[in-house]
Amino acid sequence: MEIIRTISWMKQAARNARRQERVVGLVPTMGALHEGHLSLIREAKKKCSPVIVSIFVNPKQFGPNEDFSKYPRTFEADRKALEELGVDYVFVPPPEEMYPAGFRTSVMVEGLSDRLEGRSRPGHFRGVTTVVLKLFEIVQPNLAFFGRKDAQQARILRQMAADLDLDAQLVVCPIVREPDGLAFSSRNVYLKGEERRSATALYRSLEALRREITAGERDVARLIEAMRSVIQSQQGVTLDYAEIVDADAFEPAATLWKPSYALLAARVGATRLIDNALIEPEGESIRVTV
Ligand code: PAF
Numbered sequence: 001m002e003i004i005r006t007i008s009w010m011k012q013a014a015r016n017a018r019r020q021e022r023v024v025g026l027v028p029t030m031g032a033l034h035e036g037h038l039s040l041i042r043e044a045k046k047k048c049s050p051v052i053v054s055i056f057v058n059p060k061q062f063g064p065n066e067d068f069s070k071y072p073r074t075f076e077a078d079r080k081a082l083e084e085l086g087v088d089y090v091f092v093p094p095p096e097e098m099y100p101a102g103f104r105t106s107v108m109v110e111g112l113s114d115r116l117e118g119r120s121r122p123g124h125f126r127g128v129t130t131v132v133l134k135l136f137e138i139v140q141p142n143l144a145f146f147g148r149k150d151a152q153q154a155r156i157l158r159q160m161a162a163d164l165d166l167d168a169q170l171v172v173c174p175i176v177r178e179p180d181g182l183a184f185s186s187r188n189v190y191l192k193g194e195e196r197r198s199a200t201a202l203y204r205s206l207e208a209l210r211r212e213i214t215a216g217e218r219d220v221a222r223l224i225e226a227m228r229s230v231i232q233s234q235q236g237v238t239l240d241y242a243e244i245v246d247a248d249a250f251e252p253a254a255t256l257w258k259p260s261y262a263l264l265a266a267r268v269g270a271t272r273l274i275d276n277a278l279i280e281p282e283g284e285s286i287r288v289t290v
Contacts, residue, residue, distance in 0.1 A: 001083050003090045007098075007138050010091045014052065014139045023048045026141035026168070028132060031055040032072035032186035033081050036176040040145040041085050043173050048143055050088035054135055059095060060106070061127030072189050091139070098134060106130045109156045109163070112250055116263060117152050117274065120240055128153055129160050136161075136168050144168045149175045149183050151261050151276045155250060175275070175290070177203065183275050190271040194236065199268045201234035202275040203290070205242065209262050209277060210288040218256055218286075220244050231266050240265035240272070244279070257281050262288075 004010045017024050025048025027040045044051045055078060062068035075092070082090055106126050112118075113125035136144065146154045154172045161168055176184050181203030182196075191199050205227045212226045227242040245252055247259040262277045278289040 001079075001087055001090060003079070003092060005092055005094065005097065007093060010052075010089070010093075010138050013050075013089055014141075017050050018140065022050065023143065024139065024141045025049075025051045026135065026139045026144045027051065027053045028135050028144065028146070029053060029055055030057045030071065030186065031078050032074050032189070033078045034176075034184040034186060034188070036147050036149065036184035038081065038085065039176050040147060040173050041082070041087060043171065044143070044145050045086060047171070048141075051086075052089045052091055052139055052141070053082055053087050054091040054093075054139075056091075056093055056098060056131065056135075058098075058127055058131040060099070060130055061124050063121055063123060066121070067187075067190075072186055091135075098131065107133050107160065107164075109159045112152070112156045112159055115250060116241060116243065116245070117265065120265060120272075125153070125156055129156060132157055133160065133164070133166075136166055141168050143171050145171045145173060147175065148172050148278065149185070149275065151263065151278075152250060155247075181207070181290075183273075185273060187271055187273065191268060195269045195271065198234050198236045199271075199273060201231050201237045201268075202264050202266055202273055204234075205230035205264060206262060206275060206277040206288075206290045210290060213256070213279070213286050213288050220253055220256065223256075223262070227262060227264065231264070236269060238267045240267060247278070256286050 025044035027044050029037050057071050059068055107129045108126045118125050158170050180200050182199050208230045209223055209227050224242055231237055231239045242264050244260055244262050247261055253260040260279045265274045280287045
């Protein structure tokens with residue numbers, strides 16, 4: 001496994017692989033790798049060679065009052081995990097390599113970036129699309145792997161790839177959960193003691209939604225209320241939003257008879273967590289994937 005710190009070297013390595021007509025896979029991460037990331041890498045290993053994992057804590061996607069400086073950085077443990085998985089290249093650019101003095105450009109997917117996560121975290125998606133476009137330009141992957149936990153991010157990146165005629169195909173992989181249902185996230189390390197237990201409220205809320213739908217409930221407003229009430233009755237957890245949105249437009253869903261997402265964001269103590277369920281009509285019934 002080769003660790004690469006410069007853009008020119010990363011471009012060269014990826015270019016060599018493309019010349020040999022190999023399927024280049026990119027897994028963009030901010031490090032602090034957990035089972036969710038590892039599942040993306042395993043999927044990439046099945047489909048691609050070489051597999052390139054980028055580790056870059058992207059300052060542009062953090063707001064001024066967010067956790068950029070304390071975001072977990074665990075490079076040694078990450079390196080070991082990547083080595084064990086047989087990753088070919090780890091791209092770890094320093095911030096001044098990605099954003100040299102005088103850097104001025106950003107890319108923004110209009111509309112989709114303003115709502116939900118975008119409303120709670122102004123500028124967040126502009127930072128994400130800017131860095132991912134740079135990574136796509138540097139690596140020019142055939143396939144790029146993202147997790148469904150960041151469903152809005154995946155939708156926005158898909159739009160960016162379509163609008164800008166990028167060759168990279170996005171592969172969106174399932175959410176990976178701890179045994180008690182909490183979705184893996186690099187931010188889970190912030191959860192201490194009781195907070196860790198309270199954090200399962202997000203999963204329990206999605207499970208409540210699944211139970212209601214399985215029992216035949218189809219009214220979107222009542223389903224949102226069922227999700228909200230689980231979160232609101234959990235001490236120490238503050239709901240940011242609970243919504244059911246059309247999976248394409250990310251606008252409030254009027255019906256469950258089109259693919260949609262139930263999306264949640266909540267604060268557990270000082271830690272902001274997100275989670276979601278995919279809702280898909282299947283003949284006469286509705287499938288809920290948590
Ligand atoms: O999902 C993430 O970890 C980040 O938003 C990404 C895609 C690596 C861009 O910094």
